[in-house]
Amino acid sequence: MPNTDANREDDLRQLLTDAVEVQLAALKAGISFWSEWIEHTSTFVQSATEALSSITTEDPKSRDVVLELLDAGRASLRSLTEIPKHTATHFVAELDRLAAQRAAAPRATAAKRSKTATTTKTTTTTGARKAATRRKRAGRAKA
16 A cells, blocks of 8 residues: 555656646746737837937928838737747747656656665565565556
């Protein structure tokens, strides 16, 4: 029975670790989203401020400035609509990176699990036989 408890603990630990990794990836993607949004919005605000300050009613070029301002607004909206796509890309890339790290270290986890499965405490005189039986069962269950 100690083996199943240890396996459950390992499974629960792995589940919680996965959940935390997903949360961290989501937070990093959110930070990326808001960083891009601020960057694009501040660029638009700067260009709009310059365009509005140069518009005068008597200047014949004011029509061109208004058109440039409208173009800058459209370009800003286009870039803002691309941010969710970039955010999703960052999120997936972070999850892929974490999966690659996990795939690189499965042998260490498997070795750790097999070591805990084979080291069982024996409390009776026939404990050595019981421990051998447990190791055999544990080996079958994991295969």
